[in-house]
Amino acid sequence: MSGRPLIGITSYAQPARWGSWELPAALVPLYYVESVERAGGRALVVPPSTDSVDETLDVLDGVVFSGGIDIDPGAYGAERHPTTDPAQIHRDTGELALLERALERDMPTLAICRGFQLVNVLRGGDLVQHLPESVGHEGHREVLGRFSEHAVEVKEGSRLSSIIGTRHDGVQSSHHQGVGRVGEGLVETAWADDGTVEGLEDPEKRFAVAVLWHPEMEEDKRLFSALVEEARAYRAERGTSVPAQQVSG
Template sequence: MAVIGISTYREEASWGLWHQVADVQFAQYSDAVVAAGGVPVLLTPAPAGGPGLAAAATAVVSRLDGLIIAGGADVDPELYDAPAHPETAGIRPDRDAWELALLDAATALGIPTLGICRGMQLMAVHAGGTLQQHTPDEVGHTQHSPGGEVFGSTRISLAPGSQLAAAEGGEVVGPCHHHQSVATHPGFVPTGRAADGTLEAMERHAPEGDSAVFCVGVQWHPEMGADHAPIEALVRAAHGTPSP
């Protein structure tokens, strides 16, 4: 069975008698991995800037078959040399540093990787790209993130011949909860867009003649809906099984 690492938050949390700092993540990520035939492993944020950060990331990623960089707080705009937008909030340098180290290791080791929402955005930044810090400024509506705990619903057209189209078909309607999105994405090919033009999916393609490692970002949250196809495609890639 493929072992799939999932990045996590470090938060103040309450359970039973306890109110403590805890490493947490939505159970839907793990449930979707299990349903796809994988084994989920939660990857806790290592201390930002720690001397062993790169070594720790390499040690854990080398034991994985696949990696999910999960959704969450806004990426620090300093990472792409931009001033913070007034709506940019909740920046977590510890998580940014850890997940960037995980991406370094996954890239170096050729580990199949899926970025979800913030994860897709961080993949773009890791590659030298930039973000739209407040997508409503660009598209004129808030349907991608209606507010609070409510997920929006976005219809996404997928590029023919893409890995996502092989998994999903030509179109998908996905749960969404993001006020930021990818602006530039060096090394990635755009493979999915919403009707308003928002980039909803991207894939890293191998040089001609080389086999492509699964490296895909999706802006929607497949773990929160009934359609887990991107996660299923990651688990298949981690098994070394091609898409149907």
């Protein structure tokens, strides 16, 4: 198959304001879209929904699970911490359904921040709801609405290290939650200096890479390039295309 691989990007689902309007919206920061396109893919924003998940995945060659609001603690059997965001059950259920089927199809998947946490929850892991209580500092998110920077050490021999090396400086970080119990089948692949797990992957999948930082905010696009490369191979191997009558309007 020719053409650029089509990469779905999961979207936020919340009120947004433009001009004089403030309405519920399905949106994603443009940095995700630009990162996919700079890596050679074509981006498609995917709103959260449990309907027709397979129909959505049928037209995609890879998926990026984006950042955003905290996952409902009920999804991993925990009580809500006072600092945890109000639940968005529709986003949680929609993205968990999409992620589960994407991994079952062995579709190339890159999970970022909230997406990283979602992968762990799907596999039966849980989350630390407020990292400052565990690590004793707020270095992973010093100021709301602004990214913090720190380095990560990456596990030698992991898929992640084959892409970015065994150390990555200046990652863009904005989270107050992290991994507690690691989910089934997942391997830890990166750590901050304070021991916080920053990378997970499933070595049994062709490309199931999750990072707790925000690579879309970096000039370095190697993670997106690796995703698009795998998506291109996935597209060629399945050898299917969207019938013209489905896209002709």
